[in-house]
Amino acid sequence: MFIPSLFIFSLLFASSQASVVDFCVADLSLPNGPAGYSCKKPSTVTENDFAYSGLVPGNTSNIIKAAVTPAFDAQFPGVNGLGISIARIDLAVDGVIPMHTHPGASEILIVIQGTICAGFISSFDNVIYLKTLYKGDVMVFPQGLLHFQINSGTTTALAYASFGSANPGLQIVDFAFFKNNLPTELLAKTTFLDIAQIKKLKAVLGGTN
Amino acid sequence: MFIPSLFIFSLLFASSQASVVDFCVADLSLPNGPAGYSCKKPSTVTENDFAYSGLVPGNTSNIIKAAVTPAFDAQFPGVNGLGISIARIDLAVDGVIPMHTHPGASEILIVIQGTICAGFISSFDNVIYLKTLYKGDVMVFPQGLLHFQINSGTTTALAYASFGSANPGLQIVDFAFFKNNLPTELLAKTTFLDIAQIKKLKAVLGGTN
Amino acid sequence: MFIPSLFIFSLLFASSQASVVDFCVADLSLPNGPAGYSCKKPSTVTENDFAYSGLVPGNTSNIIKAAVTPAFDAQFPGVNGLGISIARIDLAVDGVIPMHTHPGASEILIVIQGTICAGFISSFDNVIYLKTLYKGDVMVFPQGLLHFQINSGTTTALAYASFGSANPGLQIVDFAFFKNNLPTELLAKTTFLDIAQIKKLKAVLGGTN
Amino acid sequence: MFIPSLFIFSLLFASSQASVVDFCVADLSLPNGPAGYSCKKPSTVTENDFAYSGLVPGNTSNIIKAAVTPAFDAQFPGVNGLGISIARIDLAVDGVIPMHTHPGASEILIVIQGTICAGFISSFDNVIYLKTLYKGDVMVFPQGLLHFQINSGTTTALAYASFGSANPGLQIVDFAFFKNNLPTELLAKTTFLDIAQIKKLKAVLGGTN
Amino acid sequence: MFIPSLFIFSLLFASSQASVVDFCVADLSLPNGPAGYSCKKPSTVTENDFAYSGLVPGNTSNIIKAAVTPAFDAQFPGVNGLGISIARIDLAVDGVIPMHTHPGASEILIVIQGTICAGFISSFDNVIYLKTLYKGDVMVFPQGLLHFQINSGTTTALAYASFGSANPGLQIVDFAFFKNNLPTELLAKTTFLDIAQIKKLKAVLGGTN
Amino acid sequence: MFIPSLFIFSLLFASSQASVVDFCVADLSLPNGPAGYSCKKPSTVTENDFAYSGLVPGNTSNIIKAAVTPAFDAQFPGVNGLGISIARIDLAVDGVIPMHTHPGASEILIVIQGTICAGFISSFDNVIYLKTLYKGDVMVFPQGLLHFQINSGTTTALAYASFGSANPGLQIVDFAFFKNNLPTELLAKTTFLDIAQIKKLKAVLGGTN
Structure with missing residues (x-):
């Protein structure tokens, strides 16, 4: 084929303003938002x-x-x-x-x-x-x-x-129920579990109240 | 203002092919899909x-x-x-x-x-x-x-x-655990609840196995 | 059941890098983005x-x-x-x-x-x-x-x-039409409302021009 | 390069169950849904x-x-x-x-x-x-x-x-207000327009009531 | 706990109109739409x-x-x-x-x-x-x-x-270029590949034109 | 109509906390996120x-x-x-x-x-x-x-x-293949193109390796 010169080819899509369109590698040091973390600068992204x-x-x-x-x-x-x-x-x-x-x-x-x-x-x-x-x-x-x-x-x-x-x-039911300070009475009332059962599992998993 | 005639106004947006863009009232008699039910014909939709x-x-x-x-x-x-x-x-x-x-x-x-x-x-x-x-x-x-x-x-x-x-x-934990045929042993193993507790609540809620 | 010890349980899902997955309470002091506000740090979130x-x-x-x-x-x-x-x-x-x-x-x-x-x-x-x-x-x-x-x-x-x-x-039509500096002639031309009607409502709602 | 035979190449991605993944040309004869029309069969799609x-x-x-x-x-x-x-x-x-x-x-x-x-x-x-x-x-x-x-x-x-x-x-305000049977009194109450103005535009655009 | 009776419990969420909310198993026999296939009837869904x-x-x-x-x-x-x-x-x-x-x-x-x-x-x-x-x-x-x-x-x-x-x-570049009837001249013009190269790969992959 | 006073009208939707709901003009000086750039302050936005x-x-x-x-x-x-x-x-x-x-x-x-x-x-x-x-x-x-x-x-x-x-x-196949440092042998292996063809186009487009 007839490909005379390189440098003019680069004119095709020359935007002075760079923009990363393909990915958004998380910059964990910045605040995140509802759609995820802020993007790292492309020049710092590696394989x-x-x-x-x-x-x-x-x-x-x-x-x-x-x-x-x-x-x-x-x-x-x-x-x-x-x-x-x-x-x-x-x-x-x-x-x-x-x-x-x-x-x-x-x-x-x-x-x-x-x-x-x-x-x-x-x-x-x-x-x-x-x-x-x-x-x-x-x-x-x-x-x-x-x-x-x-x-x-x-x-x-x-x-x-x-x-x-x-x-x-990842919400594990046992952790959500028994590994925090959710009051036992409230948990019993909202799960129908016996108080003794709740206290037993709270003891194992480190829950209080 | 200068509003000479009605009929030509209607030429503005005359599409021969009708299309409902504003809403999609469910036709519960048709199969639904991942995004919801099929739409009722607009002519049958009422307030x-x-x-x-x-x-x-x-x-x-x-x-x-x-x-x-x-x-x-x-x-x-x-x-x-x-x-x-x-x-x-x-x-x-x-x-x-x-x-x-x-x-x-x-x-x-x-x-x-x-x-x-x-x-x-x-x-x-x-x-x-x-x-x-x-x-x-x-x-x-x-x-x-x-x-x-x-x-x-x-x-x-x-x-x-x-x-x-x-x-x-709406997934109620008690129903999910105790109001079906999920085997008691399996439930005990995956919830750490005592067998007796499970059987008690299965009895109340109608669960089997 | 057979629950020997607590501390090993906590190994299940130990990620050294914390991440809030469940919600993103708005930090109104930071710039927002197309998907909403940045998230408050989880440790500062309360009920x-x-x-x-x-x-x-x-x-x-x-x-x-x-x-x-x-x-x-x-x-x-x-x-x-x-x-x-x-x-x-x-x-x-x-x-x-x-x-x-x-x-x-x-x-x-x-x-x-x-x-x-x-x-x-x-x-x-x-x-x-x-x-x-x-x-x-x-x-x-x-x-x-x-x-x-x-x-x-x-x-x-x-x-x-x-x-x-x-x-x-919330875009209220009366506010959008009559409570700003949208020129009266332009509004008349794009709404077919009479000049007098526009001026009357602009006077009431505080619009100019 | 070393490309010995054609037929075995076609084994790469042979799914017996066809599926159109790239587009979904509207079949306007079927009911539509919240995400749009049903797709025409791929074999009937043309340029x-x-x-x-x-x-x-x-x-x-x-x-x-x-x-x-x-x-x-x-x-x-x-x-x-x-x-x-x-x-x-x-x-x-x-x-x-x-x-x-x-x-x-x-x-x-x-x-x-x-x-x-x-x-x-x-x-x-x-x-x-x-x-x-x-x-x-x-x-x-x-x-x-x-x-x-x-x-x-x-x-x-x-x-x-x-x-x-x-x-x-496409919702044109004039059409929405004046080209249907929305009662004049109700329209006046919800737009602050004068009755005379409403009647004038309803007459032009074909609205009733 | 104090759980007197089963039958009244079932009143909690009794909707006469069934609806599948959790999944939408594809019914491959129905037309699909932009969001995927229609859902199988829940009663026919199995593990x-x-x-x-x-x-x-x-x-x-x-x-x-x-x-x-x-x-x-x-x-x-x-x-x-x-x-x-x-x-x-x-x-x-x-x-x-x-x-x-x-x-x-x-x-x-x-x-x-x-x-x-x-x-x-x-x-x-x-x-x-x-x-x-x-x-x-x-x-x-x-x-x-x-x-x-x-x-x-x-x-x-x-x-x-x-x-x-x-x-x-799955769009494989070689297949897209060489395993169909895309005219060789057009492909050469839009890929800068040599005609000989194109013909060689078309021969291998079954492309025509 | 009966429109007594202006100032009380402004009570309708008085939120002390401003929020831009209609658009999010990109502030290119801030980090972007998965959904796009952060929004400019509304007061700095112009036509x-x-x-x-x-x-x-x-x-x-x-x-x-x-x-x-x-x-x-x-x-x-x-x-x-x-x-x-x-x-x-x-x-x-x-x-x-x-x-x-x-x-x-x-x-x-x-x-x-x-x-x-x-x-x-x-x-x-x-x-x-x-x-x-x-x-x-x-x-x-x-x-x-x-x-x-x-x-x-x-x-x-x-x-x-x-x-x-x-x-x-915008991913141009020729640029992706020939205008970077993707090794020629690897490119040949993954595209079936001849080495000579690859070297020819790399020379034109500035690719190395």
Whole structure:
């Protein structure tokens, strides 16, 4: 072809005013807003903002024999403004991710290793959707609904959860109920749980009142 | 002014192909989609599609001494596609709206009569935000978070809850846990509740397994 | 159940980088953006950010015998980023909320007291949807359309308007036309109103030119 | 390079279930929904769905000496679901596009020929933003705000208006007030216009009551 | 606690008009719309709609030594309307996912096995962001940008790609240029590629003209 | 009518806390966020923020005999947050806008002068949609898809492109491939282009490696 010269080509789209259109890597040092964090200056963005190596095996030597390791915007600034994120889930034998919701995102779980029994509860008629998932299986949990995962096999299980938000949130019912200073009487009244049950779990989880 | 004739004026915006741009009143007889119901033909829409008189006092002669009466898209077709809806909340003395979430909407509560203690739990550090609300007070509950309302006064209370969705959903934790066939063992494992506690509430609420 | 120890439980979701995912209370001292105000630091947020007691009876001793009292993001910082807000409407006998639009939000009106005649005008064929609303009735006004409310009863009327935006805007046609320096000739040309009519209303509302 | 065979290449992304991901050309024969019309079957879509030749000069032999010719989803099915559309504006000498809003879209006007005086009114303090636009100038009108265009030159003017919606709507204040059966008394009460003024314009525009 | 009876509890939220609020499983037999497919009737939805076992190892005995196996809405109806999906990527030794875009979604890649060199090109200054990813590493590719993945290790590689759309699309540049009937002259003119180069790749990929 | 006094009218909507609801003119001196730039203080906004005269004829004395002149948010701050923008396209005889995408926006092209052959490629089955457009014709290019425009007439051509984003981006395939430091071997591997072809175009466009 007939390509005579380089320098004139660069005239095609010469805007004196630079603007980053493709991404908005989070600048965690600035105040955030309803749509996410402010963007880092493009000249300071590198490939390391878009990759993350922190999804290492979690420590499952705990009561739930499980660990959730997030790569949300606060850990992985490259996803800011892009509406997606991911987390690693480790489940030792008998491990459990207790009943929880993500207030602002749907989730897809992909099982990498082991066997996981997962389920969610519909807000319509309280229907349970329950599946045993094997290596390579995926399951979707619609936004905001109560769901859980348990290791239903005999070996360690590993899964990744991808989310439709850079910051999906995680509200674990047990923590919300028993790991704060919500008064026991109020909690009993709004959950129908017995006082003794509440006090027992508050003691375990560190709740007061 | 100089306004010579009517008929030519109508030429301004004469499109042979009619299109409803302003609203999309739900046609509940057609399949719905991710964004809501299909629209009724404009020629069949009347003012009655945009008004609703069904927010009458709810029957609070029940265990929670409370009633929620919705005007969501299924009851009030005019809100379809507009991203808002409303519900009436009646609380008899000692009435409670138990711990619940709206999976897809934030809520503003406005107290019309009586005194209501309301609260929500943040997914960050499980912080409780708790307020006693009097006539005329409003409170906002961010999307997807666990919250509750109780009548904390000595008279009947009335409130309206407005939502940022035509179909906000309502997931009551007690119903989700105890009013279905979710196996007791599985529920115990994912909530840390005692088996006895679960069986007791399943018995009350009609849950099986 | 078998809950051996507390401290290991806290390992479940330990992110060194805090992030508020659930809400974004407006920091009105910082610049806002297209999606709303910047978020207050979570440690400074209290329950008072989520509740508002300013929806007191408005002063209706004015020409329209009406008052609109907003709880939008600028007054009620907790709604920032949540896409909802509310306002109180007081109508004395013969009170009128004149023809207006909310440029960026749909509205649901709930009548608390009195009788209100409300209506909106479709942009398609200029159809009027007009209803007389009694205590407990609701009506929805689709986004951006001209609408109005008048007290059509014999007593004071009270209503709340909920919106699908934290900042719905309010453009009153009379104010937009007659309460600024829009030149009379230009206004006549673009509205077909008589010069005398324009001058009369400009005099009343304080418009110039 | 080393490219041995064709047929195995086609294995890369062979989904037995076809799905159109790129566009959703409107099937105007099916009911529409809140997000737009249903999609035509991909096999019936042609290049003619994505191009439109109907933006021909409008007839300006009318009272406003102007014409608006839309290419919205109902005329130009290819824009369905894509959130954009366009219209042609012809203004004869002294032509006027009267005060109007687009309830659901912002607009950019580009002047192709002639001189246009355009303005919009902010809902905040009723500030007027007014500009005389020459060939090649653009002006943006934020969503839902009252605005107008007039031919302020001595020749015919031509402009295109592009919108951030496939169906932006068009609510002309004069039509909304005077070209329907909205009762004169009610209109007077909600606009402060004189009865005589209303009757005069209703007579011109065909309004009743 | 004091829970006298079951049947009255069910009065709390008794809406005669059923409505599915939590999800919208695709009914692939109905026309789709801009927001996705119509919803299946809730009574026909089962747990199998929310899980998918089709992400099996792809056949990499092809020219690119790679395979992409999607779980988008057309394969995995449960993600319809939820704004997320996932795909499996198999890369044999020397395997390549050629330069491509997803027109409507950002992507997170998680490496399960092997070593992958991945990169994307910014539309601003054509900057390349290039990373070698090892087992457990993630990388994000912002919406619509050109990107690629190659097996840069000595063993088979496996990864999952999660997307912020139920139907992210996949436009492979080589396919778009050389695997259709786009005239060679036109392609040369719009890509600056040599005619011989174009004809060579058209021959391989099955393009005509 | 009965309009007694001005000053009381101003009580209608008196909020002590000002808030700009209608627009968010970009303050280019502040960091931007995922939804766009921060807003200028309303008191500093003028009509000049909403109009732009910079869409002047571009210099087409270059290799592609074409020029694109943008009025995106960085050039035209009034469009910030409004989701629309526009650009001017000049095509000399034989001018070409090479294969490109806008990663985050759909586009409507309107031909003002001359004859333009335009086309886009679907990601589904690589179908080409190709049209010759004459003065006054419009064509829509769905979001993120590869497309191009060439002057197919015998005179200079002029067109405007409107976008459904204030910052649509522009990724030209030739620039992305050949005008940076993407290693030739990697590019060959991910595009199947011959090394010689790549080196030839890198030489022209200034690419290295």
